[in-house]
Amino acid sequence: MPHCIIEYSADVESQTSAKTLIGQVQAGALASNLFEPEHIKLRTCCFDHSRIGTSAKGFIHVTARVLSGRTLEQRQHLSNCLLKTLQNMSLQELSLTVEIIEMERESYNKCIV
Structure with missing residues (x-):
């Protein structure tokens, strides 16, 4: 734990790479x-289209x-x-925003195959 999911707008890639984002997080x-x-899990998800209010500003x-x-x-x-x-x-x-979400320990399951 934790599972870190990094969502970002496609325009971020003009400033940095997904690999760099993973390293920084x-x-x-x-x-x-x-x-x-060894317990930190990381992944990225890029969004081709996004909008924040009326701005074309990008996000992570x-x-x-x-x-x-x-x-x-x-x-x-x-x-x-x-x-x-x-x-x-x-x-x-x-x-730039960060959100911490608690996963209920009693209902979380894991299996490595």
């Missing part, structure tokens, strides 16, 4: 000191799905660490 998750490196939105049981302070810390790593990328004209 992984660094942010590690900086939180809440997870072991990170959703970190964590198992329930973390304190509010831990979740806030993770959110802050993830946002800080995105801010440190010196990207321009983008909306």
Whole structure:
């Protein structure tokens, strides 16, 4: 844990790559000191068409799905660490957002085949 899903508008690719985004978000998750490196799962999803209000501004939105049981302070810390790593990328004209979602531990299942 966590599952980090990085959604971004296609115009972000003129400033950075999906591979770089994965590396930065992984660094942010590690900086939180809440997870072991081998437990961090990351993936990206690029959107060809998007709009924020009436603006053509691009976006990066990170959703970190964590198992329930973390304190509010831990979740806030993770959110802050993830946002800080995105801010440190010196990207321009983008909306950067982070959302932490708790997954119910009792109903989460995992199987490696």
